Amino acid sequence: MTKIPGKQMVVEAFKKEGVDIVFGFPGGAIIDVYDALEKDGSIKHVLVRHEQGAAHAADGYARASGKVGVCIATSGPGATNTVTGIATAYMDSIPMVVLTGQVPTGLIGNDAFQEVDIVGITRPCTKHNYLVKDVKDLPRILKEAFYLARSGRPGPVLIDLPKDVQNARAEFKYPEKIKLRSYNPVVEPHGKQIERAFKLIERAKQPVIYAGGGVIIANAHKELTKLAEYIHAPVTMTLMGLGCFPGTSELSLGMLGMHGTYCANMAMANTDLIIAVGARFDDRVTGKIEAFAPNASIIHIDIDPTSIQKNVRVDVPIVGDCRRALKKLVKAVEADGRPPEVWKERAQPWFDQINAWKKRHPLTYKEEPGVIKPQQVIEKLYELTKGKAIITTEVGQNQMWTAQFYKFDEPRTLLTSGGLGTMGYGFPAAIGAQMAFPDKLVVDVAGDGSIQMNIQEMATAMEQRLPVKIVILNNQFLGMVRQWQELFYNKVYAATEFSVTPDFVKLAEAYGAKGFRATKPEEVDETLKKGLETEGLAIMEFAIAREEGVFPMVPAGKATTEMLLV
Amino acid sequence: MKHTLSVLVENEPGALSRITGLFSGRGFNIESLCVAPTLDKTMSHLTLVTNGDEAIIEQIIKQLNRLVDVYKVVDVSEGEFVEREMALIKVRAEDETRAEVLRMCDIFRCKVVDVSPKTYTIEVTGPESKLRAVTELLNPLGIKEITRTGTIAIQREKKTI
Ligand SMILES: Cc1cc2nc3c(=O)[nH]c(=O)nc-3n(C[C@H](O)[C@H](O)[C@H](O)COP(=O)(O)OP(=O)(O)OC[C@H]3O[C@@H](n4cnc5c(N)ncnc54)[C@H](O)[C@@H]3O)c2cc1C
Numbered sequence: 131m132t133k134i135p136g137k138q139m140v141v142e143a144f145k146k147e148g149v150d151i152v153f154g155f156p157g158g159a160i161i162d163v164y165d166a167l168e169k170d171g172s173i174k175h176v177l178v179r180h181e182q183g184a185a186h187a188a189d190g191y192a193r194a195s196g197k198v199g200v201c202i203a204t205s206g207p208g209a210t211n212t213v214t215g216i217a218t219a220y221m222d223s224i225p226m227v228v229l230t231g232q233v234p235t236g237l238i239g240n241d242a243f244q245e246v247d248i249v250g251i252t253r254p255c256t257k258h259n260y261l262v263k264d265v266k267d268l269p270r271i272l273k274e275a276f277y278l279a280r281s282g283r284p285g286p287v288l289i290d291l292p293k294d295v296q297n298a299r300a301e302f303k304y305p306e307k308i309k310l311r312s313y314n315p316v317v318e319p320h321g322k323q324i325e326r327a328f329k330l331i332e333r334a335k336q337p338v339i340y341a342g343g344g345v346i347i348a349n350a351h352k353e354l355t356k357l358a359e360y361i362h363a364p365v366t367m368t369l370m371g372l373g374c375f376p377g378t379s380e381l382s383l384g385m386l387g388m389h390g391t392y393c394a395n396m397a398m399a400n401t402d403l404i405i406a407v408g409a410r411f412d413d414r415v416t417g418k419i420e421a422f423a424p425n426a427s428i429i430h431i432d433i434d435p436t437s438i439q440k441n442v443r444v445d446v447p448i449v450g451d452c453r454r455a456l457k458k459l460v461k462a463v464e465a466d467g468r469p470p471e472v473w474k475e476r477a478q479p480w481f482d483q484i485n486a487w488k489k490r491h492p493l494t495y496k497e498e499p500g501v502i503k504p505q506q507v508i509e510k511l512y513e514l515t516k517g518k519a520i521i522t523t524e525v526g527q528n529q530m531w532t533a534q535f536y537k538f539d540e541p542r543t544l545l546t547s548g549g550l551g552t553m554g555y556g557f558p559a560a561i562g563a564q565m566a567f568p569d570k571l572v573v574d575v576a577g578d579g580s581i582q583m584n585i586q587e588m589a590t591a592m593e594q595r596l597p598v599k600i601v602i603l604n605n606q607f608l609g610m611v612r613q614w615q616e617l618f619y620n621k622v623y624a625a626t627e628f629s630v631t632p633d634f635v636k637l638a639e640a641y642g643a644k645g646f647r648a649t650k651p652e653e654v655d656e657t658l659k660k661g662l663e664t665e666g667l668a669i670m671e672f673a674i675a676r677e678e679g680v681f682p683m684v685p686a687g688k689a690t691t692e693m694l695l696v
Numbered sequence: 697m698k699h700t701l702s703v704l705v706e707n708e709p710g711a712l713s714r715i716t717g718l719f720s721g722r723g724f725n726i727e728s729l730c731v732a733p734t735l736d737k738t739m740s741h742l743t744l745v746t747n748g749d750e751a752i753i754e755q756i757i758k759q760l761n762r763l764v765d766v767y768k769v770v771d772v773s774e775g776e777f778v779e780r781e782m783a784l785i786k787v788r789a790e791d792e793t794r795a796e797v798l799r800m801c802d803i804f805r806c807k808v809v810d811v812s813p814k815t816y817t818i819e820v821t822g823p824e825s826k827l828r829a830v831t832e833l834l835n836p837l838g839i840k841e842i843t844r845t846g847t848i849a850i851q852r853e854k855k856t857i
Pocket residue numbers: 221222223282283284341342343344345347348367368369370371385386387388389390407408409410411412414415431432433434437450451452453525526529530547548549550551552610
């Protein structure tokens with residue numbers, strides 16, 4: 131067998147893993163891999179303007195497509211620039227492979243030029259990582275990296291590749307199959323546990339399905355919908371779960387938690403059975419843990435045992451892939467023999483209560499003459515895109531208004547940084563999503579603060595001719611933080627007001643894109659239409675009510691029934 | 697509650713720091729940690745003493761298992777087990793106390809492993825409670841230095857990890 135250099139192995143492995151696009155930024159320690167990529171020519175490389183952008187773009191690509199996202203950076207500053215993107219992907223369980231260059235093995239530990247211990251730095255925010263010291267290990271490590279990234283609970287995996295290893299030669303035997311004795315995620319749920327779960331479901335009078343990001347990761351939206359419709363159970367979703375069940379369904383309660391709907395939080399407080407599917411009882415969801423769902427038994431389906439019993443006591447833990455678990459549950463329900471109509475009739479009193487909650491405090495906002503309300507922009511965006519766009523968000527109020535007022539019907543249509551809450555995520559993620567789906571409409575809903583954190587990627591989008599649309603809800607505030615200051619810090623707006631923001635229309639034009647602005651409510655429609663109809667990259671800026679808040683809101687540490695309402 | 701965990705882990709660079717990083721990053725305690733190779737050269741065996749309530753110990757075990765390099769975790773303190781620790785203690789041993797130190801060694805079945813005109817160095821092996829008793833009794837005589845191995849443990853009877 132002929133020997134090939136490490137850099138060539140990287141390219142060959144990418145091809146074997148079905149990687150067609152990588153995002154990255156070159157430098158001395160990774161130049162050899164770039165050379166091999168270029169000479170091979172079959173893998174599209176997207177040159178970003180900042181390595182954080184590359185990591186988020188790979189993440190957006192992964193979330194939109196379900197495939198492993200790949201990004202490449204050089205050693206030292208290139209590697210450290212990816213860290214926020216890696217941590218973002220880690221918190222939201224996104225499959226990603228990050229390849230960083232490293233100084234030659236002989237120099238490691240010597241404070242060499244652009245040396246940083248990226249494996250040490252990323253140990254707590256990767257699923258696993260590797261420093262490759264011997265080129266003979268490289269084929270196996272590449273194979274393992276992709277396998278680990280996408281199997282079990284997915285996550286980012288980093289490979290640190292010293293420059294000499296990139297050029298050292300060895301035989302390239304790419305393992306076909308992989309078996310790691312110390313890594314065996316449980317995929318198949320236990321039959322006994324399914325039976326026990328079914329018994330609880332059968333007895334429950336007021337069940338709620340609490341669905342999270344795991345349903346999207348597992349591509350289990352059809353199975354989830356089937357179960358919910360069969361047993362006629364209401365479904366509430368976490369921020370990460372939005373889209374895993376049709377938001378327009380009459381069974382949907384919308385999002386729960388800190389900025390969830392009144393109805394969802396009341397249902398959780400009163401339910402006698404929570405069926406948690408691929409959701410991890412985050413503190414944004416539970417609020418004050420002692421007051422969370424006091425009357426409920428809990429069934430918890432999750433592929434990661436650490437998610438179960440971490441924050442709340444669980445009655446029936448089901449470890450495994452939720453798609454399989456849901457399939458089995460549906461089977462159990464069908465085998466039981468009661469037709470859906472019977473379940474529906476039984477659920478009627480519960481739904482009477484739910485509908486009363488829905489009616490009492492629906493999601494709403496106050497209109498003000500002459501001022502654009504952000505919720506109005508999102509509603510209009512929903513209407514004009516017919517709910518069919520891939521929406522990414524930045525972080526803050528813009529993100530929450532999107533979660534509340536855009537009704538997501540399909541999985542992988544909302545890409546948002548939930549766990550880490552990374553400002554600057556949305557735009558590069560939109561670039562990644564657009565690369566995965568060139569023909570779909572991709573919109574980043576942004577705040578004026580967040581968009582400036584990775585605005586440099588405008589150039590990337592122009593270079594790739596990506597028709598990404600950016601909706602900026604400009605309140606000239608770090609609005610979400612301002613809202614906390616308003617409510618809990620006596621309106622002392624410490625460091626949250628911008629006295630200077632760029633002219634976003636001109637900024638768009640500076641990059642060669644189109645820019646539109648609306649300052650009055652009656653301009654919203656027209657501005658959105660113009661922006662969405664633009665062929666290429668476009669910014670639509672909306673001067674919104676500056677001190678608008680996101681409601682409902684559960685103050686941090688309070689019970690989820692203690693909601694501040696509009 | 698104190699728990700003694702036996703962990704089998706791949707003998708890979710960085711594996712130990714993944715484990716210690718997990719404990720520090722998630723705010724778990726490590727009371728003692730002992731690492732050594734096993735008969736199988738590709739694995740290391742690690743004995744880890746920690747404390748916490750049931751829920752915390754459950755999380756610790758699950759989080760350890762989640763690490764890609766960790767092969768197996770057993771809470772040996774759940775069943776019957778033997779635990780041992782060794783200490784080397786350098787005690788002042790001058791005219792008036794020399795005999796006293798030796799007498800105590802005798803009682804606790806310790807070994808004198810180094811002798812100098814003014815000190816004895818004593819090797820003590822046993823469960824942690826014995827080490828504590830010995831140090832408490834030697835302390836008044838003047839302990840100059842002490843090093844301990846940390847606890848190692850093994851399940852009783854036929855069970856193996
Ligand atoms: C400003 C801001 C406000 C927020 N407010 C809210 C809020 O009001 N409400 C809210 O819900 N969130 C909110 N969040 C998001 C919140 O921080 C968490 O990110 C989110 O609640 C976690 O969602 P999740 O439980 O679905 O878990 P995810 O992070 O999506 O985790 C997925 C779970 O599924 C499991 N899983 C993965 N694959 C599978 C599989 N194949 N089978 C089974 N299980 C699998 C994983 O092990 C994990 O436990 C907010 C975030 C920000 C930044």
